[in-house]
Amino acid sequence: MRIGVIGLGNPLQQDDGIGIVLVNKLNERKHLLPSDVEILDGGTGGMSLLHLFARFDVVFILDAVNFCRKPAESRLCTYDELLSKKTPITMSTHETDVLHVLRLAKELNQIPEEVYIFGVQPKTISPGMHLSRELQDAVPSLVETVVKKIVVLSQRKKR
Amino acid sequence: MKTITIDPITRLEGHGKISIFLNDAGDVENAYLQIPELRGFERFAQGRRAEDMPQITSRICGVCPVAHHFASTKALDAAFHVDPPSAAKKLRELLYCGYIIYDHILHFYFLGGPDFVVGPDAPAAKRNILGVLEKVGLDVGKDVIKHRAYGQKITAILGGKATHPVCGLPGGVSKGLSKDEVIEIKDMIVSCVGFAQFTLKVFDDVVLSNKKYMELICSDGYSLKTYNMGLVDKHNKMNFYDGKIRVTDPDGGEFALFDGKEYTEYIGEHVEDWTYMKYPYLKKIGWHGLHDGKNSGIYRVGPLGRLNASDGLATPLAEKEYKRMVETFGGKPIHSTLAFHWARLIELLYATERAKELIEDPKITSTHIRNDVGAPSEGVGVVEAARGTLIHHYTVDSHGLIKKANLVVATTNNAGAITMSVRDAAKAVIKGGKVDEGILNHVEMAFRAYDPCFGCATHTLPGGMPMVVNIYDSKKQLYRRFSRGVDE
Incomplete structure (x- = not known):
């Protein structure tokens, strides 16, 4: 079982880079994660993500997602839930990209068995390399949450 | 006085906007293209550590991170007065070839090619990679994905990261190649060399042997007689990674040949009051409005610009294809905008052949991959991004911090030409106020040929980029509106 934890976003656009910040923090705590987990910085990769996704059985995307909540609130959903449009969700600056790539991956039969998106509500998206205070303060607890979810996912998959 | 403000709407949505103005008869009076950019970057860079710039600038854009990474690294080589060891230059160029391979494949099969493979009049829902796969077969589709992934993988191995490389340092690279990696x-x-040849064969079968397409390609609406620009080696052969900037005139004669650091002597930037976009032009000719011809300083960059500005390609298979293209169009320079597609595939073949030469070079595994840097001052770095000449220019203070940064990006270099191509295509196809989706696509094809990039990862997929077209009547009232790939 190969699990890919892929951070997306642009760290030059403040909170849009939360996925990349989380990936960097996770890399520092790699020892807490199961060995079948690979952590990757997907940036604003667009189509390149298709090839990254194809390498894994399970993909866990970390990204800034606007679901009209308070800044730094997070939420985990599956690809199917995201596509069902039951939830009013827009991904941030690269909004169309990842969903289109996932749709295309599905059409091409290159989609991992399971795709999860861990979205964090951004506050400020404008040029700058620092997170907003709200998101900055939430980083430690967001990292904890992500680690727990990945560990659970990996154990469930091993059963 | 120019005021730069950052417009959050265009920046976030990142879509292009075409405004077409009709006259009383319903014919096209004029058309304008606006491309949103990540503006204010120059100010953003001030005070940052110079050695962070290759990482920071590679984040500007998810489409050409490698081009920004190396334009930046080369600007730092110059600013820190250091010439990288030959193995480092080879590793950089090899990585660069990987980028051209995946980017040019993307354009042909996903973005621009569907117009031809599926057809310019096919419904929008079909004009994408899935439509292409339907036409060429799923096995070919698997090959497309496989070879695009190869290009990506080559850049990841050499660059140290999946999307945004981290290997470039002033004076060299941080990572060499092991023998296993070479294999x-x-x-x-x-495998990529074979695939590039196959792709040219597809282009032959689908486009070149189709009389209707060739008429379209050679028609006046898609022709622009501008100057052309691109990097060349010492034999005037096209080069993506290094060399001098060469400019040829609309008749094909050499107009200028200069070092990247001299770019401000040759390139001026004109500002119009209706757009934030800058229009670069050749200073010695001057800005004379949106016109083509020898008396207008507007030039083209990108695949066709490069092949027009050079004396061909330095690898045998690509050179053969290049000669065939020149012959087909009855000599150089080639002014047909849609010939960008062919030029792009010839460059794809070149990139694969050049990559093969580099990986077969026994010195590529040398461990001498970095030289010591000197005291920093000022530097210019130039590379050929997939979509054209890209210039980074930094002034660095004695603490190694950026004092001043200026970026001239590929799509900006093409701004004048793209605007004219859109206008001319609109004039050719919109008559008597009749506009529909099919006609819109013919206008779109004019700018898609250039593979313009809207700043920050805004290529939407599948099938094109977000775009709004507003058509105004003679009283400047909105007459029709089309949009594609834009959530409204």
Whole structure:
């Protein structure tokens, strides 16, 4: 079982880079994660993500997602839930990209068995390399949450 | 006085906007293209550590991170007065070839090619990679994905990261190649050479042997007689990674040949009051409005610009294809905008052949991959991004911090030409106020040929980029509106 934890976003656009910040923090705590987990910085990769996704059985995307909540609130959903449009969700600056790539991956039969998106509500998206205070303060607890979810996912998959 | 403000709407949505103005008869009076950019970057860079710039600038854009990474690294080589060891230059160029391979494949099969493979009049829902796969077969589709992934993998092995490389340092690279990696990369490249040849064959079968397409390609609406620009080596052969900037005139004669650091002597930037976009032009000719011809300083960059500005390609298979293209169009320079597609595939073949030469070079595994840097001052770095000439220019203070940064990006270099191509195509197809989706696509094809990039990862997929077209009547009232790939 190969699990890919892929951070997306642009760290030059403040909170849009939360996925990349989380990936960097996770890399520092790699020892807490199961060995079948690979952590990757997907940036604003667009189509390149298709090839990254194809390498894994399970993909866990970390990204800034606007679901009209308070800044730094997070939420985990599956690809199917995201596509069902039951939830009013827009991904941030690269909004169309990842969903289109996932749709295309599905059409091409290159989609991992399971795709999860861990979205964090951004506050400020404008040029700058620092997170907003709200998101900055939430980083430690967001990292904890992500680690727990990945560990659970990996154990469930091993059963 | 120019005021730069950052417009959050265009920046976030990142879509292009075409405004077409009709006259009383319903024919096209004029058309304008606006491309949103990540503006204010120059100010953003001030005070940052110079050695962070290759990482920071590679984040500007998810479409050409490698081009920004190396334009930046080369600007730092110059600013820190250091010439990288030959192995480092080879590793950089090899990585660069990987980028051209995946980017040019993307354009042909996903973005621009569907117009031809599926057809310019096919419904929008079909004009994408899935439509292409339907036409060429799923096995070919698997090959497309496989070879695009190879290009990506080559850049990841050499660049140290999946999307945004981190290997470039002033004076060299941070990572060499192991013998195992050489074997892995070589196998992928050999396969890519074959795939590039196959793709040119597809272009032959689908486009060149179709009389209707060739008429379209050669028609006046898609022709622009501008100057052309691109990097060339010392034999005036096209080069992506290094060399001098060469400019040829609309008749094909050499107009200028200069070092990147001299770019401000040759390139001026004109500002119009209706757009934030800058229009670069050749200073010695001057800005004379949106016109083509020898008396207008507007030039083209990108695949066709490069092939027009050079005396061909330095690898045998690509050179053969290049000669065939020149012959087909009855000599150089080639002014047909849609010939960008052919030029792009010839460059794809060149990139694979050049990558093969580099990986077969026994010195590529040398461990001498970095030289010591000197005291920093000022530097210019130029590379050929997939979509054209890209210039980074930094002034660095004695603490190694950026004092001033200026970026001239590929799509900006093409701004004048793209605007004219859109206008001319609109004039050719919109008559008597009749506009529909099919006609819109013919206008879109004019700018898609250039593979413009809207700043920050805004290529939407599948099938094109977000775009709004507003058509105004003679009283400047909105008459029709089309949009594609834009959530409204």
